[in-house]
Amino acid sequence: MKTSQIKVSEIGEKGLIERIIEKSKTCSIYGFDYDMDLSNFATSIGDDSALTSIDIDDNSYLVTSTDMLIQSSHFPKGMTYFQMGYKSVVVNVSDLASMGADNIGFLLNIAIPKDTLLDDFDDLICGVISACDNYSIPLIGGDTNEANEIIISGTAIGQVYKDKALMKYGFEKGDLVCISGELGYAALGFELLDLKEKDPDLYQEKIYKINQIDPTIIDLALLKALKPEAKYEEGHILRDCNIESNRVSATDITDGLASEFYEILNSDKKYCHDNNSNSYTKGIRIYEVKLPVENEFKEIANILGLSYLDLFMHIGEDFEFLFTINEELRDQLSTEMNYYVIGEITGDDTVEIVLSNGQIEKISSRGYLHLK
């Protein structure tokens, strides 16, 4: 229940910024009292830029990532304001985590329609702050604006030791191709939300059938679609393993696993080319039997008339990691985090899947691309 009908236009830009500062004190369980020294932060509130105390020397990189979420493209119908705010932090933290970075701070740049209810604005900000809390990344600055729809542009800032940074490139033939968790649930969630919007009766009918197979799966799929989480801890674990004898490469899966396969190969090819290694022949082979997919998931995809492999490989937005390790690291890593070895780096110029019937199929790069 909304307690009031006040609109953001009655508060104005500066009032909203004060409100964000206030919320970050009251919403946050830390009240800005993170591990790091934020005494300087208080000093620069309301000034032209945010000031942050950090200590970065020649051994580390400053790591920065910026991502814009636009209501009509990125927020499915049914997403709450809290979830919109939360996701705007997750997408950026995920990019930092997949480099193995430690978080320093988050900048929030938000545009909203002027008739947005203040309560909804508050919910959105609480989503941002809640995510900042979860990932120990303080909100250090930002800006508010007016637009026809909600636009959230976040910038996450972190740091990482140069020799530990998790790049997309740097794997060799024989390295294991791994993912940090199950894929396809977010994609399933998007399909369900879309169906609910377009054909509520058919949606109810499908839901009934799905619940007979597994009554928990719909909630899980909706959670993954509406309130994804970043693999922050896993990023740190992989980074700490990334030493010369144990090379690790990593990226977060945002545009679909298949698309990311081509991303890491292109990145590695470019890297090898820049390092004067001109002939490049590496590829990826994965195995259907190694994919972490429950039978119930396959059945449910079937009920919805979808290919489970499509959901698994071509949608993304689960924010799991695709990463490579060398064989020697396999056992040690198993003691530190959950992950699945789904295939290996090959010496062929192909990306392919060995199906459970033994057939080998090429995997196309078709992923979700904006502006296509």
Add this chain to the structure above:
Amino acid sequence: MKTSQIKVSEIGEKGLIERIIEKSKTCSIYGFDYDMDLSNFATSIGDDSALTSIDIDDNSYLVTSTDMLIQSSHFPKGMTYFQMGYKSVVVNVSDLASMGADNIGFLLNIAIPKDTLLDDFDDLICGVISACDNYSIPLIGGDTNEANEIIISGTAIGQVYKDKALMKYGFEKGDLVCISGELGYAALGFELLDLKEKDPDLYQEKIYKINQIDPTIIDLALLKALKPEAKYEEGHILRDCNIESNRVSATDITDGLASEFYEILNSDKKYCHDNNSNSYTKGIRIYEVKLPVENEFKEIANILGLSYLDLFMHIGEDFEFLFTINEELRDQLSTEMNYYVIGEITGDDTVEIVLSNGQIEKISSRGYLHLK
């Protein structure tokens, strides 16, 4: 003349990012070869986050600023794509400069309609890169998206010695109130562009009259409105003067001079309150005769049926600095940069102007505020 009708949708998100990287090599007069070491930058192109080598210790702050420009609110009709891109850098560099910061890097987050012509996209990116060149701030990362109108969210990152940072607060009664240059030209430019759009005949008539007074002023006003510049050098000069005995406070004028007067007073009041100084009585008095306004500007405002003082004080967007210095710094600073002393900090709780006829008038805080 556009040489082609290719749309950005034919290139796709990743193609556009590659295009930006390509442009930053070819458009930039530096070709990414700035003073700083960017060898790491090349390494992280296309990865999840940007990696930058910096050296910041306990004596410095990381300085960050983020600003979103939305076509319908921030880009007047008649602004070119190049100018849109250019301005997106200027607004952020201006925020960094007004803290006295040295630039480290710029992140570009851009959303465009999918039917945008590739030539226009290229022009916009060249505007971004040209501004990055001018202010020696390398483009280190970013993202592209699709939206119904052009949205550019920039993030500028810099650093400043802690004891040199130019805050909005920290002035005393008797300090001089200064501006770094003439104000009101951007406001005049916006008025002209608006009139041209709404009533082309009346516009031509006014232009004819204006040109009889001063044929250069229209070009200057349009330049200030369409291609503003940040006071980067001035920020460094003021910062270098900001030592204990020569306190300097500064902010860039984005929402209008009058609005910034109240901003710096509020900031100073909060600062004094946080430092346990409970009774606060400071104000600002400026003098009409000290304002850097040419008679021709007054006459032209008159032709347009506008108050020149309104243009000077209530619009902003000139990106000049409002700053305070103590009297002892006056002569030294004159040898280093152009500026105008327009008044002083008083011990009264008012913001007022002494008009040229001797009358004293209160100045209201009315500035340009989004979402109001």
